[in-house]
Amino acid sequence: MINVTKSFLPNQSEYNAILKRSWDRAWLTNRGVLVKELEQKIKDKFNITNIIATTNGTLPLQIAIKALQLKGEIITTPFSYIATASSIVWESCTPVFADIEADSFNINPLEIEAKITEKTSAIIATHVFGNPCNVEAIQSIADKYNLKVIYDAAHTFGVSYKGKSIFEFGDVSTCSFHATKIFHTGEGGALFANNDELHETLYSHHNFGHDGPEKFKGLGLNAKMSELQAAMGLAVFPYFEKIKEQRESLYKMYFNALDNGKLQFQKILENSEYNYAYFPLVFESESQLEKVKTALNSQQIFPRRYFYPSLNTIEYLKGEPMPVSESIAKRILCLPLYYDLAKEDVSRIIKIVKANL
Ligand SMILES: *Cc1c(COP(=O)(O)O)cnc(C)c1O
Numbered sequence: 001m002i003n004v005t006k007s008f009l010p011n012q013s014e015y016n017a018i019l020k021r022s023w024d025r026a027w028l029t030n031r032g033v034l035v036k037e038l039e040q041k042i043k044d045k046f047n048i049t050n051i052i053a054t055t056n057g058t059l060p061l062q063i064a065i066k067a068l069q070l071k072g073e074i075i076t077t078p079f080s081y082i083a084t085a086s087s088i089v090w091e092s093c094t095p096v097f098a099d100i101e102a103d104s105f106n107i108n109p110l111e112i113e114a115k116i117t118e119k120t121s122a123i124i125a126t127h128v129f130g131n132p133c134n135v136e137a138i139q140s141i142a143d144k145y146n147l148k149v150i151y152d153a154a155h156t157f158g159v160s161y162k163g164k165s166i167f168e169f170g171d172v173s174t175c176s177f178h179a180t181k182i183f184h185t186g187e188g189g190a191l192f193a194n195n196d197e198l199h200e201t202l203y204s205h206h207n208f209g210h211d212g213p214e215k216f217k218g219l220g221l222n223a224k225m226s227e228l229q230a231a232m233g234l235a236v237f238p239y240f241e242k243i244k245e246q247r248e249s250l251y252k253m254y255f256n257a258l259d260n261g262k263l264q265f266q267k268i269l270e271n272s273e274y275n276y277a278y279f280p281l282v283f284e285s286e287s288q289l290e291k292v293k294t295a296l297n298s299q300q301i302f303p304r305r306y307f308y309p310s311l312n313t314i315e316y317l318k319g320e321p322m323p324v325s326e327s328i329a330k331r332i333l334c335l336p337l338y339y340d341l342a343k344e345d346v347s348r349i350i351k352i353v354k355a356n357l
């Protein structure tokens with residue numbers, strides 16, 4: 001069976017050797033040496049100002065909204081995973097959707113500007129499938145209207161723009177280290193803010209609001225990464241470049257074989273270094289997508305309709321129609337892409353796709 005993705009696993013003995021360090025100390029959580037080491041490694045490799053490792057990629061979105069004290073309306077993308085929009089509602093704010101660009105699949109800065117009202121407090125944008133948003137246009141809108149910017153950067157581990165880590169843009173960026181993401185800790189994630197004061201607030205929020213063991217700075221919750229999660233991260237981390245290179249070569253196989261002038265691919269932002277996190281393919285129609293998907297499923301190959309449905313169509317989110325996002329969401333399929341996916345299997349998938357167009 002071939003699924004859309006498969007978690008990269010290091011040799012189990014390497015994982016055990018790291019886990020032993022936690023065992024020997026009988027120290028399982030509360031920011032032990034493994035969490036701190038993982039944070040330091042990520043910071044050093046990507047030249048990042050501040051990082052806080054977290055237990056998943058969703059709580060960071062909620063913490064960011066809380067730390068920035070956002071109220072009222074938050075402009076966001078209809079083309080993302082549910083967590084982007086549900087976090088806004090969870091924090092008692094109102095998501096207001098702005099449609100996406102048909103080529104990048106990211107939120108369209110022109111649409112953002114059209115949605116701004118007196119109640120708007122922020123923009124939450126997703127770097128869809130690891131493709132950076134137009135961060136310069138978004139920041140200039142935010143500056144003009146005095147809005148905060150949060151990036152749901154769940155897909156963008158290892159991505160940079162103009163030589164700078166993509167996590168350095170906006171007020172806060174959040175990442176997911178879920179088992180299905182390009183870099184993972186089983187469950188996990190991170191918060192990034194290059195403003196030190198904001199970083200301290202995020203840090204306090206992610207650890208019950210503690211200010212030392214006996215004092216509290218303010219409200220908080222528990223979003224700490226455990227040592228067990230960090231052990232997985234430390235075992236996977238040394239392989240990241242290899243994982244990325246392997247995925248790039250499979251991505252290019254798909255691209256070169258399927259580029260027939262009719263299928264649409266994601267346009268990656270210029271001047272960015274991409275991580276090949278996903279291989280999304282947009283068909284001419286939903287019926288064509290269904291035909292290809294059925295043919296692949298019959299061979300035990302399971303691509304995923306991702307992102308589908310467009311978030312504005314979900315009842316509790318009460319969105320307006322978003323023609324571009326809805327049209328892409330109906331026609332987009334992510335093909336299997338992962339480290340140990342065999343080249344022969346990619347060739348087989350390409351053949352099945354082509355035979356069913
Ligand atoms: C995976 C994902 C999340 C949530 O991350 P978890 O670690 O699963 O909580 C949020 N946003 C996007 C775009 C995602 O793909």
